[in-house]
Amino acid sequence: MEKTIQGRNVFSRFFTLLKQSLKGGNIDFTKGSIRRTVILLAIPMMLEMMMESVFALVDLYFVGHLENSSFAVQTVGLTESVLTIIYSIAIGMSMAATAVVARRVGEKYPKAAAKAGMQAIIIAVAITTVIAVLGFIYATDILLIMGSSEASAAYGTNFVRIMMGGSFVIMLLFLFNAIFRGAGNAAIAMKSLWIANICNIILCPIFIKGLGPIPAYGLTGAAIATTLGRGIGVCYQLYNLFNGKGVLKVALSYFIPDWEQIKSIVKIAVPGVLQFVIASCSWIFLAQLVATTGGDEGSAGYQSALRIMMFFLLPAWGLSNAAATLVGQNLGAKAIDRAEKSVFVTAKYNVIYMASITGITFLAADPIMWFFTNNTHVHDIATQAIKILCCGYVFYGLGMVIMNAFNGAGDTKTPTYINFFGFWLFQIPLAYVLVKGFDLGPLGVFIAIPVSETAITATSVIIFRKGKWKKTKV
Template structure:
């Protein structure tokens, strides 16, 4: 009896050691994911590849949605008309997001494919053309925002307060929209290359600046004047502008998997058209989804600023919780592209099914939170 119980006791003693080792392994992988590690995502284990890519991508998009939540928190203290101004401006930004996200999906797929094929120079060329396309796409929104802000708000049924006091918020947000598109597109370049940690850290910095400047510029803390709702737009543009500057510096200097040389700064029409054709499906998909929100906001504007403000708050909360799902889908796009480029379609398919399962579990949990905690989330 003693001889049989001794191995059993040794096995019991080894359990805590195994658990501690597993926890340490997870912690080390988490540190690698946040720090950013140079790995071949077509060769390492699929679960590890998903973890290393998904963690920074999820954190990146949580940071992106934090912009919206922070802005609406402080602007909410100015009253429903101020929140309505943000919401009505957002309807035009939805169109911009559609273009930016469509371009991002395309460039992530193309960059990932080139990295999988071990063609880093071609990946850099595609990144440059994507940046040119992003800047071109922002021009109409810039012109419209700077010169026709009041008219655009009136078209969406804005109240007199928004037309008189809130139009400068629209001017800043639409006039400075290039930084929004650039954040999306350049981070898509990093994601496709497997440098997801760089994209995450860029938004950490941008959000920190926005969080600090929002109350300072909205309420006029210290030596700064109180800009009101306009201050939220100024803070957001400054934060995103600094983020874009860091992105470009990283793209030229410190990228682990992709780096652009000055010799690549030229227009290559063939590559640009390829990116544009690849992005059309994604842009169309996003426009269809965003158009529904635009019509909803227009209908709510006829009801009143309170209805628009409530809808804006709900959308911002949804964005905050849906972004992790986008992060997982971005990890899938990177893995599919790189594995197809490496002629490994079976691993690419496994990536989709595995990440799809994880995403389903996450969204079921989110749905439960929405259902049972809706009043708490809105207070």
């Protein structure tokens, strides 16, 4: 009887914590139980990142059942690979925004935090505008460079134009959410992605298949729906920024360029952007290697597997974002030991999550892929890729937390160096040797990914333990 009562009490406390995390609000994460603060941040952050991955899965599901499904799936996958450059810039800028906002919030300077966040937005919009224009103009060339056939490139050009042309929406969605996370209100970030995804799920079949006066745009409709969905999510973020109810009170004057502030943010952001551009370009190289050795169907299978992998990895990335916020805020509050302990607690939870996901994806790879494609060859390649990639999931999870701990402290240089050596001097050469030297084709790429990620994680842990990140000034 006593055990039953204790069980109910535990469930009741967890349910109360769950409600609080989803509701959000102004919480001081520099005090109280570390496990509680990690959970309060992690739940909405995991759900937020899960929603980000749903964008690609929704597109993959609908276009995977079009008449030219191999062309369509390949186009979505290759475009996502190119968009990772946008994601890299967005994440790099987001890391700078989170680090600065979290540090100022920890120091109890909310006005400085709000102004820093808006200055980061000015920088990001300027950069993304240039990329969006170039992406729109050279859409066909981008697909051809990525290894697509001429027929597939012609088929997917409009899709790429819309996705690249609307990339500033992706940037704003990432950056606004980073500002909310840095301020400790991860619930708003989560809700904006939920709203954007619900809109995408509703709009995708309408624009792809047509409804009433809206014609069937096919593959192009997926791009229209996704861009509109993300745009609606950004509108929700803007409402919450300017309603004056959160920790951050934003004024229009904060959007006037402050060159000293901009230089400070750029100093943190540039290594952060390079950190992810290095990784993204590595993934682009691997995608091109698979496309040229495995053909359109081999490429479609690989891209499908990556979309499934990212669906499960992005929640882990969301959980690891809790470490960035906690490290930033606690360093700002001069609670260095608490910052370090927060990383260890977050890492433990992420390893448990990724270990569970490893078993699920390995056992369920076959039925999962039949849901997303009716092409037998694409299905078989994707299933093989998923079973190999998931062998490194636990190491991915641990590595994400350590990397985000560095970034949350404002030490974006260390992860950049680790990524450069890990991806460009190890992963790419290893993949090339396996694919070309041992004639393994796409299988060589599948093997190289978990092997290199494991090495990167081991290196990150060793450097983190040395503790130089604790002395970073922001």
